[in-house]
Amino acid sequence: MSKTTLGNSQMPLVGLGNWKIEKDVAADVVQxxxxxxxxxxxxxxxxxxxxxxxDGLHAAISNGSVQREDLWITSKLWNSYHAAEHVRPAIEKTLADLKQDYLDLYLIHFPIATKFVPFEERYPPEWFFDPDAAEPKLEPVNVPIRETWEAMEELKRSGLVKNIGVCNFGCSLIRDLLSYASIRPAFLQVELHPMLTQEKLLRYCRQESIEVTAFSPLGGESYYSLGIADRSESTLENPIVKDIAAAYSKTPAQVHLRWGIQRGTAVVPKTSQPERLVENLDVFDFELSDEEMKQIASLNQNRRFNDPGDFCESAFNTFFPIYE
Structure with a gap:
């Protein structure tokens, strides 16, 4: 793999996103x-x-396939653990599950705080507070982001994590966080792809020296099975992308990932297929022209697939917008 890393960090530009990788294959996929x-x-x-x-990470480290210090492992604090007293137990549970002593990056997953569910009662707690209720729904609680962030800072000071950051935050929330943070957020992870380019957010993060990781860099592919996206929205089938791919003897997916990298972001596509794992990593031997970058960016429709303002109401009986 190319040794190219993101900005001043050691985060490799292409990562493996583990959302929706089935448990029974996850260890093998990671290895x-x-x-x-x-x-x-x-x-x-x-x-x-x-x-x-x-299990996969531990096996690879134990058998000498890789050294821990050569890995970059990111995880995220879930919504129900935002209160200060729950932040450290949450990362300790994640560390125990990942069989690691520390993380390279820990992110606040959403700017959403929900009612605490004890680990022994249900883990992961997911979105519903009580899935067995007659009308299950989210149970929001009033926990300021400042309280959560100060607890995140303590994780870094304690050595449990090397970097801290946020996920699914916009400019206003980041600006507010920066007004009180003793340790600035090093990273932002957000949805970014040709249909959701978020130019102003990227520019603001560059201005504030916050590195950016793009999730769902291939667009709506991971959302078809959830009924959140339609295959007609796929930019992998767009003639502009297909023509550019053909010019470089690459796939449309590789063009998407290269576009994301050239924008100055890391990308974390998900796959469990060996041939796709190879394909997604093979994006460092070509470079898109400025005109091609603009052509791909012109596909923007501000189309957000991962939007709590939509899916929380349809899937979890709770209207919960965060971006508007």
Whole structure:
């Protein structure tokens, strides 16, 4: 794999996103990814597979396939653990599942605080507070982001994590966080792809020296099975992208990932297929022209697939917008 890393960090530009990788294959996928050359793994409590991902990481480290210091492991604080007293237990649970002593990056997953669910009662707690209720829904609680962030800072001071950051935050929330943070957020992870280019957010992060990781860099591919996206929205089938791909003898997916990298972001595509693992990593031997970059960016429709303002109401009986 190319040794190119993001900005001043050591985060490899292409990582493996572990959302929706099934538990029964996760350990094998992680070991195969390491064998192919992946060194960046994007995880989260809410993905429900950290223990299995951890099995794969532990096996690869134990058998000498990779050294821990050569890996970049990210995870995320779930919504129900935002209160200060729950932040450290949450990362300790994640570390135990991933079989690691520390994380390279820990992110606040959403700017959403919900009622605490004890680990022994249900883990991961997912979105519903009580899924067995007659009308299950989210149970928001009033926990200021400042309280959560100050607890995140303590994780860094204690050595449990090397970097801290946020996920699914916009400019206003980041600006507010910067007004009181003793340790500035080093990273932002957000949805970015040709249909959601978020130019102003990227420019603001560059201005504030906050590195950016793009999740769902291929667009709506991961959302078809959830009924959140339609295949007609796929930019992988767009003639502009297909023509550019043909010119470089690459796939449309590789063009998407290269576009994301050339914008100055890391990308974390998800796949469990060995041939796709190889394909997604093979994006460092070509470079898009300025005109091609503009053509791809012109596909922007501000189309956000991962939007709590939509899916929380349809899936979790709770209207919960965060971006508007």
């Amino acid at each position: 195969k990814a390491i064998e192919i050359g992946y060194r960046h793994f994007d995880c989260a409590c809410d993905y429900g597979n950290e223990s299995e991902v951890g």
